[in-house]
Amino acid sequence: MSDEIKRGLQSPFRRKLLMGMAALPAITMLPRPSFADVPATSAINTTGLAVTDTEVTCGILHSATGTMAISETGSIEAEKLAIAQINEAGGILGRKIKFIQEDGASDWPTFAEKAKKLLVNDKVAAIMGCWTSASRKAVLPVVEQYNGMLYYPTFYEGLEQSKNVIYTGQEATQQILAGLNWIAKEKGAKSFFFIGSDYIWPRTSNKIARKHVENVLKGKVVGEEYYPLGNTQFNSVINKIKLTKPDVIFTDVVGGSNVAFYKQLKAAGIDLSKQALLTISVTEDEIDGIGGENIAGAYACMKYFESLDNPNNKAFVPAFQKMWGAKTVIGDVTQAAYLGPWLWKLTAEKAGSFDVDKIAAASPGVEFKGAPEGYVRIHENHHLWSKTRVGKAKLDGQFELIYETADLVEPDPFPKGYQ
Amino acid sequence: MFGDYSIGDLGSIFVMQGFAGLILFSVYVLMALGLAIIFGQMGVINMAHGEFMILGAYVTWMTSNFFQAYLPGLFAGYFFLAMILAFLASGALGMLVEWVLIRHLYKRPLDTLLATWGLSLILQQAFRSVFGAREVGVELPQWMLGSLHVTDSIEVPINGVFVMCLTFLITLCVAYVMYKSRWGRQVRAVVQNRIMAGAVGINTEKVDRYTFGLGCGIAGIAGSAFTMIGSTGPTSGQLYIVDTFLVVVFGGAASLVGTIASAFSISQTQSTLEFFMSGSMAKVLTLLAVVGILMLRPQGLFALKVRK
Numbered sequence: 001m002s003d004e005i006k007r008g009l010q011s012p013f014r015r016k017l018l019m020g021m022a023a024l025p026a027i028t029m030l031p032r033p034s035f036a037d038v039p040a041t042s043a044i045n046t047t048g049l050a051v052t053d054t055e056v057t058c059g060i061l062h063s064a065t066g067t068m069a070i071s072e073t074g075s076i077e078a079e080k081l082a083i084a085q086i087n088e089a090g091g092i093l094g095r096k097i098k099f100i101q102e103d104g105a106s107d108w109p110t111f112a113e114k115a116k117k118l119l120v121n122d123k124v125a126a127i128m129g130c131w132t133s134a135s136r137k138a139v140l141p142v143v144e145q146y147n148g149m150l151y152y153p154t155f156y157e158g159l160e161q162s163k164n165v166i167y168t169g170q171e172a173t174q175q176i177l178a179g180l181n182w183i184a185k186e187k188g189a190k191s192f193f194f195i196g197s198d199y200i201w202p203r204t205s206n207k208i209a210r211k212h213v214e215n216v217l218k219g220k221v222v223g224e225e226y227y228p229l230g231n232t233q234f235n236s237v238i239n240k241i242k243l244t245k246p247d248v249i250f251t252d253v254v255g256g257s258n259v260a261f262y263k264q265l266k267a268a269g270i271d272l273s274k275q276a277l278l279t280i281s282v283t284e285d286e287i288d289g290i291g292g293e294n295i296a297g298a299y300a301c302m303k304y305f306e307s308l309d310n311p312n313n314k315a316f317v318p319a320f321q322k323m324w325g326a327k328t329v330i331g332d333v334t335q336a337a338y339l340g341p342w343l344w345k346l347t348a349e350k351a352g353s354f355d356v357d358k359i360a361a362a363s364p365g366v367e368f369k370g371a372p373e374g375y376v377r378i379h380e381n382h383h384l385w386s387k388t389r390v391g392k393a394k395l396d397g398q399f400e401l402i403y404e405t406a407d408l409v410e411p412d413p414f415p416k417g418y419q
Numbered sequence: 420m421f422g423d424y425s426i427g428d429l430g431s432i433f434v435m436q437g438f439a440g441l442i443l444f445s446v447y448v449l450m451a452l453g454l455a456i457i458f459g460q461m462g463v464i465n466m467a468h469g470e471f472m473i474l475g476a477y478v479t480w481m482t483s484n485f486f487q488a489y490l491p492g493l494f495a496g497y498f499f500l501a502m503i504l505a506f507l508a509s510g511a512l513g514m515l516v517e518w519v520l521i522r523h524l525y526k527r528p529l530d531t532l533l534a535t536w537g538l539s540l541i542l543q544q545a546f547r548s549v550f551g552a553r554e555v556g557v558e559l560p561q562w563m564l565g566s567l568h569v570t571d572s573i574e575v576p577i578n579g580v581f582v583m584c585l586t587f588l589i590t591l592c593v594a595y596v597m598y599k600s601r602w603g604r605q606v607r608a609v610v611q612n613r614i615m616a617g618a619v620g621i622n623t624e625k626v627d628r629y630t631f632g633l634g635c636g637i638a639g640i641a642g643s644a645f646t647m648i649g650s651t652g653p654t655s656g657q658l659y660i661v662d663t664f665l666v667v668v669f670g671g672a673a674s675l676v677g678t679i680a681s682a683f684s685i686s687q688t689q690s691t692l693e694f695f696m697s698g699s700m701a702k703v704l705t706l707l708a709v710v711g712i713l714m715l716r717p718q719g720l721f722a723l724k725v726r727k
Contacts, residue, residue: 064552065544065547066654067654067657069547069552069653069654070552070553070554070652070653070654073551073552073553074553198698198699224697225697225698226697226698226699227697227698227699228698228699228702230657230658231658231698231702232645232648232649232650232658232659233443233446233648233689233690235435235438235439235442235443235576235579235690236436236439236690236693236694236698236701237693237698238439239432239435239436239439239694240694242432242435242572243428243432255650256554256649256650256652256654256655256658257650258650259554259556259649259650259651260648260649260650263578263647263648263649264576264648266564266565267564267565267566267576267577267578267579267647267648268435268566268574268576269565269566269568269574269576285553286554287556288553288554288555288556289553289554289555289556289650289651289652290556290650291556291557291558292556293558293564
């Protein structure tokens with residue numbers, strides 16, 4: 001765009017006229033083989049987003065530095081892969097995706113600030129981002145105020161729903177209930193010991209799990225323990241586990257604590273091939289740090305494992321490792337992050353527009369048949385219908401799929417009877 | 420809560436719980452020894468202590484990878500070499516840091532807090548750039564895994580015993596160096612009166628540099644040992660820093676005995692409370708007790724008697 005036109009844009013009256021003129025060359029002059037399919041920019045972008053005749057800009061907002069970089073690196077990688085693949089296949093509505101990456105630096109106010117920068121200065125059409133609930137809660141008011149679109153990848157505690165967010169991970173009931181049902185049936189489990197890190201996600205998840213164990217499975221919770229984030233000493237709670245001899249240890253310990261917990265569990269002589277342990281916080285990413293030999297035999301309840309045997313995943317895993325290194329592992333959240341750009345593409349094409357209101361309205365019912373986890377569909381509540389799976393950790397750090405629900409599980413962010 | 424359990428069960432839990440406390444005690448002492456030297460003897464508030472530990476952990480990880488790739492036959496013994504290398508690496512980095520940064524700040528002890536905090540951020544990002552943001556898993560030789568079967572219900576973790584022996588050994592070495600050797604006397608002389616020490620012919624700059632290096636080196640060994648019980652990632656050092664300062668300050672900064680006594684009392688309180696209540700509550704109560712005692716005795720448990 002020339003300087004003259006830029007100046008012209010400052011007048012709202014002339015803007016419409018000039019936008020129309022700017023779109024003209026795209027239709028009439030550019031030697032574009034598929035120009036007939038490419039809709040005019042003015043038609044698909046009525047709210048001033050960063051969409052040109054050839055490009056659409058989205059933001060990637062994760063922590064590349066700080067404590068959370070451990071977890072968020074995988075999400076960044078997955079989103080970049082998805083964007084590269086979409087561009088290779090022709091982009092969205094004839095436009096290549098250009099991304100602007102911002103670093104939330106594991107600091108929640110920074111997340112909010114960067115989200116505002118992406119929406120206000122860069123006018124991105126969508127943001128792929130956030131990881132912890134704390135960062136999402138910081139960004140939520142910003143995307144709602146400036147009417148942005150956020151694709152959020154992490155499994156989380158639920159109790160939230162927004163027009164401006166698509167949750168590509170599982171909310172708590174989707175992740176937990178099927179796994180508990182399975183272990184109660186398979187192992188005849190009646191007594192459960194809960195141990196988690198002390199913040200909102202484990203506490204909410206355990207609350208839901210406790211209601212389910214007590215009211216539905218008619219079992220008993222023999223212990224519920226929380227440790228501060230970053231705690232590295234678990235010998236006392238391991239002794240308590242030994243004393244109470246639960247049928248199942250149910251854990252949602254996160255971060256560096258995870259490593260300490262499994263190493264000490266093993267050192268204390270608790271053999272996970274005999275003692276059932278169900279975790280909702282360990283993916284292939286975490287096993288890298290824990291070491292396969294320390295966690296082999298444990299069950300994890302997720303929606304995706306790198307070892308899943310389906311054609312989509314067979315294409316996804318090599319593509320990911322080709323881009324990011326043959327040794328890179330892919331965890332549940334990494335896969336969910338990969339869904340974000342694809343769902344955005346499919347929704348924009350369904351809506352025939354990048355306008356956030358139209359994307360939000362068109363989202364329910366959008367299906368992605370190429371998801372590595374299998375088929376997913378967006379629910380009216382902006383969460384995904386997806387299957388729940390249980391995997392058993394192996395020595396090499398991968399999971400062996402043990403069980404999956406027959407049907408897609410409905411997302412239920414505000415579960416009745418569990419609050 | 421004990422109604423449903425037999426006497427035998429309770430007995431063995433009591434034994435194991437006591438042992439858990441002892442392991443925690445060793446861990447605390449090992450974390451705090453290096454800082455006790457740097458903070459206690461030199462008055463430098465080293466916020467990068469955790470990062471020196473993690474450097475040791477990464478050295479251990481690299482040694483383990485090297486042995487797996489080139490010397491798989493000797494893998495069972497790699498850990499001892501790894502600890503020595505960790506000591507050398509962290510010690511060397513410590514001496515460099517002292518030369519570049521710390522020696523300019525001896526007269527401004529509070530500024531060392533900011534300078535070393537900045538250093539810790541730099542080191543974290545350096546680890547992230549060099550080793551990647553993800554945590555690495557340090558593979559241990561088979562003999563260090565699992566537990567000793569004492570009776571049917573009493574099991575003692577081998578890595579716990581290992582940490583205890585190591586802590587004991589290093590504490591003895593440090594005590595010998597600080598209180599019996601000629602060099603230790605020089606260190607203490609410099610701490611008590613820098614100008615006089617210089618006047619009687621002690622090279623105070625050299626003493627400072629080696630003391631700082633020694634403290635960092637011990638942090639490196641601690642980090643190496645903690646690969647057995649904790650995580651190794653760019654920011655893992657942050658997990659230890661609060662507890663470390665707690666132990667050193669509570670014990671009385673300049674006293675080695677104080678550090679040990681404070682590690683013992685904090686670890687025993689913590690592990691006993693953890694057994695009767697949730698981990699988070701136990702931590703809160705332990706911290707409250709420490710704060711309370713420090714209000715009554717600001718100089719810590721054991722203080723050096725100095726003329727004011």
